[in-house]
Amino acid sequence: MGISERKKKILAAVVDEYIRTAEPVGSKAIAASAGLGCSSATIRNELAELVSLGYLEQPHTSAGRVPTPMGYRMYVNELMQKQKLSLEETEDINRRMNQKLRELDDTISEVSRLASQLTDYPALALTTRTAVTIRRFDIIYVDANTFIIVALLSDNTVKNKLVHLPVSVDQKLVQRLSSLFNAGFTNITADAVTPLLINSTERAADDTMGVTSVIAAFTIEVLSEAEAPSAYVSGENRLLNQPEFRDPDKAHRLMGYLSGGGYVLPPDGELDEADGIRVLIGPENVAEELKDSSVVIATYDAGDNTRGMIGVIGPTRMDYSTVAAKLSILAAGLSKRLGGGVAPPAGMHNKLIIKGDSGNE
Amino acid sequence: MGISERKKKILAAVVDEYIRTAEPVGSKAIAASAGLGCSSATIRNELAELVSLGYLEQPHTSAGRVPTPMGYRMYVNELMQKQKLSLEETEDINRRMNQKLRELDDTISEVSRLASQLTDYPALALTTRTAVTIRRFDIIYVDANTFIIVALLSDNTVKNKLVHLPVSVDQKLVQRLSSLFNAGFTNITADAVTPLLINSTERAADDTMGVTSVIAAFTIEVLSEAEAPSAYVSGENRLLNQPEFRDPDKAHRLMGYLSGGGYVLPPDGELDEADGIRVLIGPENVAEELKDSSVVIATYDAGDNTRGMIGVIGPTRMDYSTVAAKLSILAAGLSKRLGGGVAPPAGMHNKLIIKGDSGNE
DNA sequence: TATTAGCACTCGAAGAGCGGGAGTGCCAAC
DNA sequence: GTTGGCACTCCCGCTCTTCGAGTGCTAATA
Numbered sequence: 043m044g045i046s047e048r049k050k051k052i053l054a055a056v057v058d059e060y061i062r063t064a065e066p067v068g069s070k071a072i073a074a075s076a077g078l079g080c081s082s083a084t085i086r087n088e089l090a091e092l093v094s095l096g097y098l099e100q101p102h103t104s105a106g107r108v109p110t111p112m113g114y115r116m117y118v119n120e121l122m123q124k125q126k127l128s129l130e131e132t133e134d135i136n137r138r139m140n141q142k143l144r145e146l147d148d149t150i151s152e153v154s155r156l157a158s159q160l161t162d163y164p165a166l167a168l169t170t171r172t173a174v175t176i177r178r179f180d181i182i183y184v185d186a187n188t189f190i191i192v193a194l195l196s197d198n199t200v201k202n203k204l205v206h207l208p209v210s211v212d213q214k215l216v217q218r219l220s221s222l223f224n225a226g227f228t229n230i231t232a233d234a235v236t237p238l239l240i241n242s243t244e245r246a247a248d249d250t251m252g253v254t255s256v257i258a259a260f261t262i263e264v265l266s267e268a269e270a271p272s273a274y275v276s277g278e279n280r281l282l283n284q285p286e287f288r289d290p291d292k293a294h295r296l297m298g299y300l301s302g303g304g305y306v307l308p309p310d311g312e313l314d315e316a317d318g319i320r321v322l323i324g325p326e327n328v329a330e331e332l333k334d335s336s337v338v339i340a341t342y343d344a345g346d347n348t349r350g351m352i353g354v355i356g357p358t359r360m361d362y363s364t365v366a367a368k369l370s371i372l373a374a375g376l377s378k379r380l381g382g383g384v385a386p387p388a389g390m391h392n393k394l395i396i397k398g399d400s401g402n403e
Numbered sequence: 404m405g406i407s408e409r410k411k412k413i414l415a416a417v418v419d420e421y422i423r424t425a426e427p428v429g430s431k432a433i434a435a436s437a438g439l440g441c442s443s444a445t446i447r448n449e450l451a452e453l454v455s456l457g458y459l460e461q462p463h464t465s466a467g468r469v470p471t472p473m474g475y476r477m478y479v480n481e482l483m484q485k486q487k488l489s490l491e492e493t494e495d496i497n498r499r500m501n502q503k504l505r506e507l508d509d510t511i512s513e514v515s516r517l518a519s520q521l522t523d524y525p526a527l528a529l530t531t532r533t534a535v536t537i538r539r540f541d542i543i544y545v546d547a548n549t550f551i552i553v554a555l556l557s558d559n560t561v562k563n564k565l566v567h568l569p570v571s572v573d574q575k576l577v578q579r580l581s582s583l584f585n586a587g588f589t590n591i592t593a594d595a596v597t598p599l600l601i602n603s604t605e606r607a608a609d610d611t612m613g614v615t616s617v618i619a620a621f622t623i624e625v626l627s628e629a630e631a632p633s634a635y636v637s638g639e640n641r642l643l644n645q646p647e648f649r650d651p652d653k654a655h656r657l658m659g660y661l662s663g664g665g666y667v668l669p670p671d672g673e674l675d676e677a678d679g680i681r682v683l684i685g686p687e688n689v690a691e692e693l694k695d696s697s698v699v700i701a702t703y704d705a706g707d708n709t710r711g712m713i714g715v716i717g718p719t720r721m722d723y724s725t726v727a728a729k730l731s732i733l734a735a736g737l738s739k740r741l742g743g744g745v746a747p748p749a750g751m752h753n754k755l756i757i758k759g760d761s762g763n764e
Numbered sequence: 765t766a767t768t769a770g771c772a773c774t775c776g777a778a779g780a781g782c783g784g785g786a787g788t789g790c791c792a793a794c
Numbered sequence: 795g796t797t798g799g800c801a802c803t804c805c806c807g808c809t810c811t812t813c814g815a816g817t818g819c820t821a822a823t824a
Contacts, residue, residue: 068787083797086788104788104803182541182553190561192543192553200551200563278640279658282651290649297640429816444768447817465774465817 045095051078052088053097054121057109061359064285066106111324111358114336118321118362125363132371135160139375149380151274153352153372158277160368161354161361163284164300166275169350171197174268175229176261181220186210191260196229197348201264209251218247223257232265275300286357299331300355306332318342318373319366324358334358338365340373344380352376406456412439413449414458415482418470422720425646427467472685472719475697479682479723486724493732496521500736510741512635514713514733519638521729522715522722524645525661527636530711532558535629536591537622540584547571552621557590558709562625570612579608584618593626636661647718660692661716667693679703679734680727685719695719699726701734705741713737 045053055075059067069082069089089107092098097113100106109117127135138156154167175196182190187210192202222243227235235258244254278297287293306329322337332355339353352373354365406414416436420428430443430450450468453459458474461467470478488496499521503513515528536557543551548571553563583604588596596619605615639658648654667690683698693716700714713733715726 066787070787080795081797082787083799084795086790087796090789100788102804104786105805106787178545180541180543180551180553184539184555190541190553190555192541192551192563194545194551194565198565198567200565202553202561202563204555204559204561206559277662279655279662282655282658288651290643290651290654293651294640294643297643301638301640427816431816441766442768443816444770445766448767451818461817463775465815466776467816 045092048078049088049092050116050121052085053092053109053113054117056089056092056098056107057113057117057121060109061361064359066101066108068106071106109359111326114323114358114362115326118323122363125367127364127367127371135368135371136375139372149376150272150350150352151276153376154274155276157352157354157369157372158280160372161356161365162277162280163354163356163360163365164275164277164280165352165354166273166300166305167350167352168271168273168305169344169348170271171269171348173231174265175231176265177228179220179223179227179257181216181223181257183213183216189216191257193261193264195264195268197268199268201268203260205256205260207251207253207256211251211253215247215249215253219243219249219253219257222247223261227258227261232262232269235262235265273303273305281355284357286359296331296335296355299329305329317370319370321362321366336360336362338362338369340366340369342373342376342380344376348380350376406453409439410449410453411477411482413446414453414470414474415478417450417453417459417468418474418478418482421470422722425720427462427469429467432467470720472687475684475719475723476687479684483724486728488725488728488732496729496732497736500733510737511633511711511713512637514737515635516637518713518715518730518733519641521733522717522726523638523641524715524717524721524726525636525638525641526713526715527634527661527666528711528713529632529634529666530705530709531632532630532709534592535626537589537626539589540581540618542577542581542584542618544572544574544577550577552618554622554625556625556629558629560629562629564621566617566621568612568614568617572612572614576608576610576614580604580610580614580618583608584622588619588622593623593630596623596626634664634666642716645718647720657692657696657716660690666690678731680731682723682727697721697723699723699730701727701730703734703737703741705737709741711737 052072055072056067059071059075069085072085072089073080073082089098092113093100093107096110097116098107099110101108138160139153150167150169154165157165157167173196176193177196178194180192180194182192184190184204187207188205189211190202190204192200194200226239226243240255240258243258247254278300281287281293281297287296306327318341320339320341322332322339324336325333327333327335327337334357335355336358337353337355338360339351341349341351344350352369354360354369356365413433416433417428420432420436430446433446433450434441434443450459453474454461454468457471458477459468460471462469499517500514503510503517511528511530515526518528519526534557537554538557539555541553541555543553545551545565548568549566550572551563551565553561555561587600587604601616601619604619608615639661642648642654642658648657667688679702681700681702683693683700685697686694688694688696688698695718696716697719698714698716699721700712702710702712705711713730715721715730717726
């Protein structure tokens with residue numbers, strides 16, 4: 043367990059240096075950099091012990107040392123000095139986030155893009171929502187063949203659909219259906235929309251042209267879509283910045299995995315840090331494709347059954363502290379914006395003004 | 404101009420072979436493959452002439468020949484045998500496209516993804532819309548602090564926005580505003596929404612709480628967003644499949660360009676083919692980053708001021724005929740679905756049922 | 765005159781061989 | 795426990811060589 047203070051310092055120095063240079067680090071380099079007053083020979087002894095303890099490894103005899111996943115783990119858990127971003131940096135991130143959020147409606151995908159830009163690694167963002175329901179239906183009669191369905195969901199997103207029918211529809215029918223749907227289809231989840239319910243509604247509305255089923259289909263679509271987790275990946279190409287991905291095959295495999303979608307998420311275990319950051323190092327990842335990469339994940343709370351993650355993927359030799367610090371700010375920003383009471387949705391297609399939201403707290 | 408029939412055959416054989424293998428092709432290989440009954444020596448003579456004519460080049464003395472951009476151009480214009488996809492393939496593409504379009508609302512980005520899947524090259528899709536207007540406003544009063552704006556645009560997309568105010572709003576005011584906006588803000592473009600217009604509307608509605616400006620802001624946002632061209636890139640990582648992008652730097656540069664967005668579009672010149680396919684070979688591209696890649700573009704017509712492109716990017720040695728054939732089907736499918744009268748939008752967030760649309764013509 | 769076979773030549777790719785040097789492990793001295 | 799010293803190891807990068815595919819040319823052939 044307890045390894046000597048000096049070993050820790052040396053380990054930290056190795057990891058820091060390796061993160062910086064991506065090359066095995068030798069005893070002399072450490073003697074020079076870390077401020078512990080001892081000579082390379084001493085450090086060599088310590089390094090040898092760190093190797094036998096499993097924190098470091100040598101690519102081959104007479105090369106420098108490289109951290110093992112266990113070494114990174116130790117580094118992340120205990121040694122890493124928490125990066126305290128400067129005020130300017132923090133402000134810059136917040137400003138850029140605000141700007142993104144103002145300009146665009148697709149919050150989550152934009153924030154994932156921002157994360158990728160800030161860290162220079164590929165980033166991904168996920169949301170999971172549960173138990174979304176429709177709070178209210180409105181049906182706008184446009185002309186005899188056309189109407190618009192508008193649904194306000196429980197998470198304060200609005201969905202709509204323009205329906206164009208080959209037959210004429212009576213405005214009265216539309217009104218009847220509107221009432222019926224507001225009575226029968228609100229506050230229920232997708233699986234509660236049964237054929238039975240649809241049929242009885244159709245009869246009650248005296249609908250002979252199948253308008254009911256169109257609206258019901260929309261309802262199901264909206265509900266199941268809203269509950270489906272959504273994922274965005276951005277900046278896959280930044281992978282190629284990293285020397286460990288100079289091998290095109292390796293890069294290709296990982297990029298394929300990333301753009302493929304089906305992420306194997308880690309079990310929702312305990313967090314590494316109080317601030318909600320998780321670090322998954324190399325083999326700690328569940329997905330085979332990530333076994334020699336690392337993932338840093340920040341979770342945010344978008345209120346109301348919605349929880350999301352925003353994460354960054356890189357080589358095991360990644361700059362954990364900076365990345366963690368930046369993600370932390372992003373996640374906090376998202377929580378603040380999305381979690382506070384009226385929650386605009388992740389990846390939804392509409393906007394929400396919360397007047398007076400700007401700035402305070 | 405006119406080069407002998409045999410030269411053409413040989414040139415075609417070189418291009419075909421090079422497309423297949425990505426390696427300089429030698430005289431012997433051609434003698435074996437192409438069915439012209441002459442020996443490698445003869446072919447060598449012809450090859451030498453093709454080189455001096457500028458259709459081929461040699462990476463170095465005593466290597467096989469590789470097509471020049473001019474060679475590809477000749478190939479695309481005259482020699483390439485139009486790939487006639489089998490019925491199954493065509494049906495497969497159509498089926499997959501239908502499936503995508505049924506499942507998802509974001510037509511264009513999905514089709515771009517599909518194009519990338521089908522061709523195994525990165526794909527991009529763009530739309531340009533002009534002169535979109537709002538045809539009709541509806542404002543749904545939800546509660547004293549909340550209402551939903553719904554706008555039906557001239558291209559039959561529907562946009563909405565949930566507005567949440569810190570102050571109570573009178574339902575009457577909302578109704579007045581609804582009428583005023585329908586009278587004053589429909590059928591105009593973004594730049595016609597002047598402060599003057601907004602102010603006079605505000606006065607006419609007797610609005611003291613700034614609701615008018617919220618709706619006006621939404622109007623401007625919707626209109627300018629609808630007119631802005633949108634672009635989607637998918638499958639950047641497929642670039643790495645191509646041997647010419649085994650050099651990570653090269654791959655990185657192009658991928659950076661692709662995910663960067665700002666595409667330098669080719670002048671809207673004449674098309675190579677009657678079926679609306681354009682091929683831009685290597686240096687024919689305007690963008691510096693594309694100078695040694697090729698782009699195949701199909702245009703589709705989404706009716707009503709909307710025109711789009713769907714394209715594929717690959718090495719100059721790309722499989723022009725297959726790609727062109729596949730894009731052609733996709734573009735035709737898009738035109739059919741989007742162009743026919745009531746046009747569901749590109750990249751918009753709502754859906755359109757056109758009953759009875761299935762299949763015919 | 766066009767085609768073909770033959771042959772010497774060219775040039776890159778792949779492999780072998782060879783320092784150089786960074787880094788180690790160990791030992792003896794402090 | 796620390797340090798300097800030193801022999802040793804092994805990768806990296808270099809050159810050198812070989813190998814072979816493919817050429818260009820020439821002379822013979824239809």
